[in-house]
Amino acid sequence: MQDSLVEYGARRVIITITAILCALLEIVDSTIVNVALNEMKGNLGATLSEVGWVITAYAIGNDIIVPMPSWISPQFGRRNYFAASIIIFTIFSFLCGNATNIWELVFFRLMQGIGGGALLVTSQTIITESYPIEKRSMAQAIYGLGVIIGPTLGPPLGGYIVDNYSWPYIFYINIPIGIAATLMTLQFVRSPKYAEKRKVSDVDWIGIGLLAVTVGSLQFILERGHEEDWFESGMIVAFTVAAILGFILFLWRELTFKYPIVELRVLKNGNLRIGTVMSFVLGFGLYGSTFIVPLYTQSILGWTALQSGALMIPAALTTAFMMPIIGRLLTKGAKQQILGSLGLFIFFVYSFWGYKILTPDTSKDAFFWMLIVRGAGLGLLFIPITSLSLSTLKGQEIGQGAAFTGMMRQLGGSFGIAAITTFIANAGQKYRNNLISHLDENSFEVQQRLAALKASF
Known part of the structure; x- marks a missing residue:
């Protein structure tokens, strides 16, 4: 096996397509489910709180596995591990579509998330190492197409499937893509020579457990905190304590164990440290805005899932247009x-613009130009951040660095969604209390309005 993993010609094109397909599989599935939750709830006889676990379980599975590929790949070979991850993701996609009750679906989504978590990070590593150093900015631009466009494709694709077929098909569409990606991986992707296997006794089992507790607890808090009324809930407090203790013990373990599951020392690289922080900011903006726009258009403007999802497409096309230029x-x-x-400045302009113009009467035209600006800002953010993060890393450090940036982007997205959800809930409660304080049940106008409402039923 050659030391260099740089590819040329048709082989590099095929490897790039394979990696992008796998990244899209993972990212699209993180948002495509959102528009199908109501149908799942009715079909499986679940409550709103229970069906929310379909999203939470996938996110927890993702975040637990995202930091591990740089350690797992050497144990089994990158090609074998990548192919196995695709197979796990594809099998559990099929099982998700065949779930007969809500808790079956939640378990299958957890396992699908574990399979999918490796796809995003390993795809980035494969693409980065397939290009020579002088062309790695372009490699990150190509990878960025999948990461930025993926969350945008989910809602319109999910809306179309739910409107025209039924919710299991949002999982079934993964199967042919997964089979094709597996075959291409086994045929074309190579494993690096620098990978070194560890004996079973050298495996950082305690580190794996602490990582699962820490990241799993944190993701649970972010996903479920709003519904459980945050720290008013004993369960949220317990998970917070578990996350803090798990994090402290995890740091101690990884810095003292000879063969850590996550190599924290790679963060000595200044570029990676900056890139890791900025990846969190990018995730906050990317997933937060992808969450709020469809929610607003459906709940306030009364749009269908397909209409609200399609609104995001022009912004995605703007990003796609800019990626190769920036690269x-x-x-x-x-x-x-x-x-x-x-x-960052352009994204600030987008956010302030949205704050100023969004009302129940906002037109599609106003949304269109605002989201075009969003697409331009994301394009200018993603490639410089990922390029800076990995630019001075070599060999196995690339996979370790990609794991950190990938995990922070995911957690940033979870923080963004949690912050937006909490803000909306608190604002709604504030306006509700304000409205109630101005209502007098003895007022003639109030009595007249109540009578009209009763007559309408």
Whole structure:
């Protein structure tokens, strides 16, 4: 086996397509389910709280496995591990579609998330190592297409499937893609020579357990905190204590164990540290805004799932258009810091614009241009951040760095959604209390309005 994993010609094209397909599989499935929750609830006889676990379980499975591929790959070989992850994801996609009750579906989604968690990070590592160093900015641009466009594709695709077929088909569509990706992986993807296997006695089993407790507890808090009234709930407090203790013990374990499951020392690299923090910010903006726009258009403007999902497509196309341009600029020597700062400014403009114009009467035209600006900002953010993060890493460090940025992007998204959900709930409660305080049941106008409402039933 060669030391260099750089590929050329048709082989590199096929490997790139394979990696992007796998990244899309994982990311699209994180958002496609959202528009099908109501149908699942009715079909499986579940409550709203129970069906919410379909999303929570997938996110927990994702976040537990995302930091591990740089350790697991050497044990089994990257190609074998990547192919096995695709197979696990595909099998449990089929089982999700065949679930007969809500808790079966939740378990299958957890396992699907464990299979899918490796796809995103390993895809980035494979693409990065398939391109020579001078073209890695372009490689990150190609990878970014999948990461940025994926969350946008989920809602319209899910809306179309739910409107025209039934919810199991949002899982069944993964099967042919998964089979094709598995075959291409086994045929074309190579495992690095630098990978070193460990004996069973050298496996950091305690580290794995602490990581699962820490990340799983944190993800649970972020996903379920709003519904459980945050720290008013004893369960949320217990999971918070578990997350804090687990994190402290995990840090101690990984810094003292000879063969850690997560190599924290790679964070000595300054570029990776900055990229890890910025990946959290990127995830907050990417997943937070992808969550709030469909929610607003459906609940306030009365749009269908397909209409609200389709609204996000122009922004995704803007990002797709910008990706290769930004990649080429970076290849020619443009400063990552300048492009990233410009992206942050543009995203701020988008956020402030939305804050000023969104009302129950907002038109599609206003949304269109606002989301075009969002797409431009994300394009300018993603490539400089990922390129900066991995630019000075070599060999096995690339996979370790990709794991950190991937995990922080996922957690940033969870924090973003949790913050937005909490803000909406608190604002709604505030306006409700304000409305109630101005209602007088003895008022003639109130009595007249109540009589009209009763007459309408």
